Amino acid sequence: MDNLxxxxxxxxxxxEITEDQLAGLKYQDIAAWDSVxxxxxIAALEDAFDIMMxxxxxxxxxxxxxGKEILAKDEYGVEF
Amino acid sequence: MAVTGTLExxxxxxxxxxEDDAEFTRDIxxxxxxxxxxxxxDNTLEQQKAWIRCQREKSGDYFFVVWDKEGKRxxxxxxxxxxxxHAESGRLAIKGSNPFQALEAQILAFRFAYGALGLECxxxxxxxxxxxxxxxxxxxxxxxxxxxxxxxxxKIIKIENWRKDFETVDKKLSSILYREKxxxxx
Numbered sequence: 001m002d003n004l005x006x007x008x009x010x011x012x013x014x015x016e017i018t019e020d021q022l023a024g025l026k027y028q029d030i031a032a033w034d035s036v037x038x039x040x041x042i043a044a045l046e047d048a049f050d051i052m053m054x055x056x057x058x059x060x061x062x063x064x065x066x067g068k069e070i071l072a073k074d075e076y077g078v079e080f
Numbered sequence: 081m082a083v084t085g086t087l088e089x090x091x092x093x094x095x096x097x098x099e100d101d102a103e104f105t106r107d108i109x110x111x112x113x114x115x116x117x118x119x120x121x122d123n124t125l126e127q128q129k130a131w132i133r134c135q136r137e138k139s140g141d142y143f144f145v146v147w148d149k150e151g152k153r154x155x156x157x158x159x160x161x162x163x164x165x166h167a168e169s170g171r172l173a174i175k176g177s178n179p180f181q182a183l184e185a186q187i188l189a190f191r192f193a194y195g196a197l198g199l200e201c202x203x204x205x206x207x208x209x210x211x212x213x214x215x216x217x218x219x220x221x222x223x224x225x226x227x228x229x230x231x232x233x234x235k236i237i238k239i240e241n242w243r244k245d246f247e248t249v250d251k252k253l254s255s256i257l258y259r260e261k262x263x264x265x266x
Contacts, residue, residue, distance in 0.1 A: 027179065031211070031212065034179075034212055034215070034216070035176070035179040035180070035181075035182050035183055035216065036215045036216055036218070036219055037215075038179035039179070039183075039219070039256065042256070052259070053259075054259060055180075055256070055257065055258070055259045055260075058179075058180075058256070059178045059179065059180060
């Protein structure tokens, strides 16, 4: 499975949403992406990419697009 | 009962409510996000100040204002009704800008309750349709009882949070909230 698919699946499975809801999705836009959902999303991303995210990055991951930027950083090395 | 000093965290601080917080504590309870699930406050600013003066003297009642690290009030949280080694938690209303603030506020309140107060169990009562609060509370490994109907005909869920269970949860959540170093394993 390519990285974009893995990334999308983390959102889709954590928040029980569909792929067409991903673009532009932001923290607290939907009920499922609250503080609890955020922790679930981080766990799903860490599991999918076998990484451990820094707390600043966990907090900064405030949108679907921002998450891709963060994971693409050298520390995590995820290529989309 | 007022607590001297600040319960300090990395993302938020808890400070005992003072009369200076009267307007904020009134306003947040009128916020549409909370008004559906918390008892409404219908009083004047002076009445709210009087209530806070009483609360600060009331034994076994701890009411904190949650402050972010920029010095802005973002919510309230409370431990009250202390009876032996039991108490209730409530008055939880936090409008955090990042996902760690509400979590840490609850952690700080539980640490205060189980540590400084030496409590063993803290009960919470949440309306059964308040799915967000129920999801939030589930992170703290409390025991959730089936809904019962309150005097107003609303379904309400009792949650027991035991000190022993919290200690495990505290370690788990702290391992995420207080990570220091980036580590790439592959």
